[in-house]
């Protein structure tokens with residue numbers, strides 16, 4: 001069972017190290033739990049298909065799945081025809097991604113310090129990975145996303161919708177975790193994206209009996225002013 005504690009006024013110091021250790025700890029059980037999850041989620045599959053199609057119609061090119069975990073979304077994007085590769089903070093997650101998808105490229109890295117060349121990406125996906133980034137670091141992460149995307153490049157975000165932040169102390173089969181889970185309103189995400197030089201093109205809110213409210217947002221890197 002996953003236990004979540006309300007944690008107002010949390011201290012986010014060390015969140016990167018805690019998040020890395022947490023996902024290293026749960027990597028195997030997380031991978032087992034989510035491996036076939038997309039099969040049950042038609043709206044998520046449709047969003048990923050639309051994203052791939054939009055990237056293709058604007059000329060195609062590399063797509064980074066940032067916070068890729070065990071690589072299930074990277075693999076699905078590849079199946080849809082995208083030139084996708086994955087990046088994750090957790091070395092254990094990357095090991096599983098490489099094992100499960102040996103023909104795809106996966107690298108250890110953090111979205112807070114993206115090791116990607118300027119304007120090198122046609123698309124970037126962050127699927128339930130921004131949920132761990134504290135509010136005061138989101139602007140900097142979006143600046144990294146903007147820098148790595150080419151002008152007109154497409155960003156796809158999946159996130160938990162809501163207002164609260166909680167400290168998750170165990171998960172994925174009762175393993176110990178110390179990871180903050182931040183829920184955000186789509187309007188707040190859109191405002192942060194606008195501030196970072198993105199134009200929001202579409203957003204969806206998903207509701208299901210099994211999972212908490214999910215948000216999906218498509219945004220495009222604005223072209224530089226002449």
Ligand SMILES: C[S@@+](CC[C@H](N)C(=O)[O-])C[C@H]1O[C@@H](n2cnc3c(N)ncnc32)[C@H](O)[C@@H]1O
Pocket residue numbers: 016019020023034066067068069070071072073087088089090093109110111112126127128129130132133
């Ligand atoms: C809930 S999992 C989602 C994994 C994957 N996107 C999926 O949908 O299966 C969150 C992932 O985000 C990664 N993550 C958290 N903070 C990160 C950061 N700063 N940079 C890169 N990855 C990060 C974690 O290691 C973890 O694999």
